[in-house]
Amino acid sequence: MTYLAVTDLRGQTLTPSELAAALPRAEVDVESAVAAVRPLVEDVAHRGAAAVLEASERFDGVRPAHLRVPQAELDRALAELDPAIRAALEDAISRVRAVSQGDVRSEERVQVVPGGIVTQRWVPVRRVGLYAPGGRAVLPSSVVMNVVPAQVAGVEQIVLASPPQKEFGGLPHPTVLAACALLGVTEVIAAGGAQAIAVLAHGAPDLGDGTVLDPVDLITGPGNVYVVAAKRLVSSRVGIDAEAGPTEIAILADSSADARFVAADLISQAEHDPLAASILVTDDAPLVARVEEQLALQVPDALHAERIAEALRGRQSGAILVEDMDRGLEVVNSYGAEHLEIQTREAAAVAARVSNAGAVFVGDHSPVSLGDYAAGSNHVLPTGGTSRSTGGLGVQTFLRGIHVVEYDRTALEGARATATTLAVAEGLPSHGRAVDIRFED
Template sequence: MPAPTPFLAVTDLRSRTLSAAELVAVLPRAELDVDAAAVAVRPVVEDVAARGAAAVLDASERFDGIRPEHLRVPQEELQRALDELDPEIRAALEESAARVRAVDTAQSRPEETVQVVPGGTVTQRWVPVRRVGLYVPGGRAVLPSSVVMNVVPAQVAGVEQIVLASPPQKEFGGLPHPTILAACALLGVTEVLAAGGAQAIALLAHGAEDLGDGAALEGVDLVTGPGNVYVVAAKRLVRGTVGIDAEAGPTEIAILADADADPGFVAADLISQAEHDPMAASVLVTDSPELAEAVEAQLVAQVPQALHRERIDEALRGPQSGVVLVDDLERGLAVVDAYGAEHLEIQTADAAGIAARVTNAGAVFVGPHSPVSLGDYAAGSNHVLPTGGTSRFTGGLGVQTFLRGIHVVHYDRDALAGARSAATTLARAEGLPAHGDAIDLRFPG
């Protein structure tokens, strides 16, 4: 019999010197055609903008197989879900929220004033977004942890109004999953919508004159939260009408490991992300062919025991997953920086030292006892992170996502006099003399 096909295809970069751009071209990566999805969902987004709640209900019936009785979830349903929540799950959500809140509170930005010259100051104020829309998906998995990760930083930032949308579920009479509702109630979110997909994003962005309960829904200023490619496409289409956090694609894990890494730990962590979606990416970067072989053996042993083994198998064997062999850890560091993973684990000697040199990653998990799944739930970090290599120019969701920096400039007459020459000279150099005149007229004669 022929040998079974390995879970992870091998890309051998040993003895190859590639630029960052060349590395990006050869590394495994999930393909996400947002442009094609945008064409598909544009009619839905435009219909919701024009017809409001009726269009959302029509889309829910078409895509979710249910026409919710209430687009706005009644308060008694939120309270019922919390009252009926398993006490163990409630305690876990409370612990997760407390840890995220502790990190976000410590990382909140204070107002800072710089005295540029005597009598001249520039103050940086951090002002929260007034109204935000948070999206929590409801596809293959129920994700109350995403309620925590979206809501808590918004609350810490001081957001005045929070509205959360999650898809209606047929088995729950057109309401979002009760665990999602319970998490909302636990965190004090009272405005919850039974809406999913592109129609939910459009509803958050454009609002509606009447949700069917006699009350309007005001559009939001910012939409955050993960979702499938159609949610991502809808966020792209409404960007400009509202702000968005990111265009998140399939989840990713990259692990930089050396010969001393535990192959069982590495395999389990690769599996944990493959569990999300058949398009999830699981990538091992190592300078040890022996470790790669041992990890493959662990995958053979562990995958058949997993609840979602078919999904995991498909993700690990997909073109977005694989093993990348490098000459040494220095080259491995260059590879993971070029890849810019959503989640990056460092399982090497001097893991902390190597982690400190990483420049592109959504979040970095250091050492054998900091698995990505810890960050998904209870590390205190946020699990809404940049994917698809976008960590090279953006970061994960956090308190700063919901804050806007505003410069407040205060110069007295003497301070303005000191800046007058530089300002008027530059105004003339740019061919904008009225700019300079606006300063000069304050000094008659």
């Protein structure tokens, strides 16, 4: 039994909407999840920590003594962390920090006219809530990817939430706690799922230990459909980074691609979730056959073989045949993958023509899993085709642009006619009057 269903687009002329409809895509019913989590989010808003603790007992199988993780537990997790994992986390932090520092924007001062100046200031969000999942996989790398850009942006207060783990006495996973300690994050909450998003957004007067949780201004971080639904519900109250769906990889490859690498990379994303999307776009039909052979060899040996097979055979995954690389680029730009690999001849030149992707990985030795951990890029990326309109998590996520306008009398006089004419045209004469009055004796 093959793993990848084949969609043959060769010889077809499709409109942009027809092409988008022809491509495999995961179906995630966020609306149903919103209906399911709305009572919980409202309960947390009204009852605070008590509602969160009850939800943790119901969904995570454990009720923490209180929500705030004591500093002593953070210190202990770091002290007991495997030295090899600590070294890997420190290296990942260093790489992500280096890339993040390159994303910092400086103040921009523009003299529009003599005496008329507009300055663009970049101001960090004051308080942010970061979410680190703890379901099928524990992701200390997500702690790094969320915390480091926030710190580089200059965020003053960071609170991180991660699900309580039954096997660790109601604390988040020790490796997550150790990553927080490495990064100097001291405000850590043992809460997961929709209840974590709700308590970050609404705050709580008592976390069960007498301490207060102030609400945040922005929530970031990946999570399951219920986390996404909760983010949608609180988005009128706080900022959110995105409504992330199941992970995606698309690989644009030609006959020069190594089938072993292609198969391994498709598997690496399928490992996340049965709904994960793994897409191969190629102008070489024999490559599809070679990749299938490699999948047959590699999938059975994988730790999560059953989950991987389900994802690869799901309707969201498959191989897409095209006439040539021009058509292949059209396909991947229509798809707008979270992760896009280019395994072709002259890969850098092909990658330069990509307009829609969360992140692009160029050449045989730039696999997506490098970006997950050690490239320095961020792995919190847009999914579901939303890369057509937004980018991944980064320093800019945590900054707000504020225009500072400073005009003197002469400069205002030069803009007077424009302002008053447009005010009258829009039926808002008092707007114009506010300008005119400054020139009356």
